[in-house]
Amino acid sequence: MKVSVTDKFLWDVYNFLENVNSAAGFMFKAPTMRNWLPGEENPIFKKYKKEKGRREFNNLIYYLKRRGYLKVKNLESRHGMIITKLGISKALRASFKLGKAKKRKDGKWAMLIFDIPQKHRKSRDLLRSILLNLGYELFQQSVWVTPYDVSEKTEKLLQTHSLDRYVKIFLIEELS
Incomplete structure (x- = not known):
């Protein structure tokens, strides 16, 4: 089954967040902080930007924001992305498509x-x-x-x- 770039990206972001949270051994108190991704230095972003090119990556992020899967926030004077409930839901559904x-x-x-x-x-x-x-x-x-x-x-x-x-x-x- 072919998986869209959107689904794959959201699953990678969600998986990254799950691994970071379990490795850190704690959950952030604010509900939005748990799903927060630092913008430019995020390894998932770097990977996709390198694979797809800057323009296509920016289009992907724009699409995800427009559809309500991601939100851009300024947290502690840094740009970051927050994966929304809708984004988490789509990521979990995509994981079923990705894995046998x-x-x-x-x-x-x-x-x-x-x-x-x-x-x-x-x-x-x-x-x-x-x-x-x-x-x-x-x-x-x-x-x-x-x-x-x-x-x-x-x-x-x-x-x-x-x-x-x-x-x-x-x-x-x-x-x-």
């Missing part, structure tokens, strides 16, 4: 059940698209299953979009 879907080693299936009120219809539609992108299949109305090991990604996306309170995830032995 691996089935769970124990042979169990993940079952996800949700009950989102009608007044939150947009959230329900968003959840369905997330589940499809992660390889879930509709089992019954509001019940989705997958043999793939995507529990971590699912939980991150649910937390990112504040949907975790409407969702229950189970591990099951088999489907009947």
Whole structure:
């Protein structure tokens, strides 16, 4: 499956942030600081600027800002990028496209059940698209299953979009 440059870039940025945060052993207190990237000295930016050229890289950043995946901020008198909730969501969905879907080693299936009120219809539609992108299949109305090991990604996306309170995830032995 071919992955767009946008998806690949967002996944690389997200992956970089996850590695930096876990290596540092702490999370920044301000929610925006956790997703902050220093502008010019960022290794991801340098890599893409070298691969794509300055003009194409600038077009990519402009596109990502226009679509709401990145925001430019001045933090401590330095330019930096912040990856938004929308950007994190797109990055996690892209990670599933980038990697070969691996089935769970124990042979169990993940079952996800949700009950989102009608007044939150947009959230329900968003959840369905997330589940499809992660390889879930509709089992019954509001019940989705997958043999793939995507529990971590699912939980991150649910937390990112504040949907975790409407969702229950189970591990099951088999489907009947």
